Amino acid sequence: MPRVSDMKERLTDAALDLIWHNSYGTTSVDAICERAGAKKGSFYYFFKSKSELTAAALEAEWNKSRANMDALFSPTVPPLERFDRYFDYVHDRLAELQKACGSILGCPLLTIGSEVGTQDQAVRATVDRIWDRKIQYFESAIRDAHAQGLIVAPDPEAKARALFACYHGTLAQARIQNDVELIRDFKQVARDVLGVKHSAALSA
Amino acid sequence: MPRVSDMKERLTDAALDLIWHNSYGTTSVDAICERAGAKKGSFYYFFKSKSELTAAALEAEWNKSRANMDALFSPTVPPLERFDRYFDYVHDRLAELQKACGSILGCPLLTIGSEVGTQDQAVRATVDRIWDRKIQYFESAIRDAHAQGLIVAPDPEAKARALFACYHGTLAQARIQNDVELIRDFKQVARDVLGVKHSAALSA
DNA sequence: AATATAGTTGACTGGTCAGTCTACAGATGT
C-alpha cells in the first residue's frame, strides 16, 4: 500500500483557520489550498466540495478539543468550578489569538452555523451535532450541581441549552465589538443563569 | 427639480431581505438588483458599494423599527413586562417568517455582524452603533425595574449588555437549529439573568 | 418649449470562483 499523507489534516486545519478568521463565504478553495500547501487536485482528491471540507474541518476540530474538554469538565472538579475553568480557558485562548490577529474571533460553530444555517444543510447538521455534544458537558455539570444542592435545576438539559446559548451570544458580541472584556464578565452572568445560591458562591 | 424615486428604499429593502435570509457573502449585487427591479447602473447611482448598501440597509431597518420599539418599551408599561412584550413580538414575527420561508432567521444584526465583523469595518461599525442603541431600551427598563425594587441591578448598562448578548445567542441558536421554541423559552432565562425576585413574578 | 437635473439603462471589463480532468509521481508488496 502506497504512501501516506498528512494533507487531509493540513487542509482541514487551513480551512478552519481561514473561515474562523474571515468567513465561510469569503474563504475560497484556492486560499485554503495555498495555506495548506496543496494543489487543487489534492483538495478534490480528499473532499468533494468546499461544503464537505468545512463539515470535516469542524468535526476534526471537535475531536482535537475533546481531551481538553474532558479535563476541564472532569467529574473530579466541583461542578460550578468546571464552568469557571472553561470560561477562563476560552477567554485566555481568544485573548491570545487577538494578540496575533487583532480580532476576537468568537466561536466558529456559531459564526459558521449562523452564516450558512439556512443554505447548507450538510454544514448546518454538523454544527448542530457538535453543538449538542458540547452541551452535554454543561448538562452533566448542571446535574451534579443540582445534586449537590448548589443550584436548583430540575431540567438540566434545558438549563444547559440556555446557558450555552447565552455564552455563545456573548462570544458573538465579543467578535462583533472586538472586545474581550465581555467574555470575562460572563462568569457572573453564568451564575445568574444557573441560579447559583448565595451560599454556594465560589472564590475567584 | 426632476423626478423622484423610491429606488433607494427598494434596494435597501431587497438587500436586507436577501442577506437576512441567506448571508452577506452569498447575496450578490445582481440578486439585489433583480429583487428591487433595478439595473446595475441604478444601484451604483445610489450606493458606491455592496458594503455601503448593507450599512444603509441596516440603518434604514433600524429607523423603521424605532416606533414599534418605542411602543414596546414605553415607560408607561411596567418594566419587566416590556421585556415580555418584546420577546413575544420577536418570537411571533420570526415564527411567521418561518411559515413563509421555512427558516428561523434570527437577528440580522448578529448574523451580519458575526459574518463580516473581522473584514468590513463600515458594516461592522454600523452594526455596533445600532446594537448599542437597541441596548438602551433594555437599559432603561432595567433601571426602572431596579428603582421599583423588582430586581437588583446596580449596573444597569452592564446588565443590559449581558441580557442583550444572551438573547442574541438564543436567536442565533434558533437560526442554527431552526427551532422557534428556544425563543419561547427565553422569557424565563431573561428573568434569571435579570435576577427577578420571586415576589416580582408576573402572570403569563 | 427649453433646459437643468435626478434617475435609468445595459453592455462591458477584468478578475475570481468552485469544480473537472488527464497526466504523473512515489511508496509498497510481490
Add this chain to the structure above:
DNA sequence: ACATCTGTAGACTGACCAGTCAACTATATT
C-alpha cells in the same frame, strides 16, 4: 523489476462576481 494504488500536479472551463461607463429618459422649473 514491476504492478498497484494513494496521492499530486496544474492547466482548464464556464459561471459568476463587483464595479464602470457613456448614452439615455423623464420631470420640474423657468
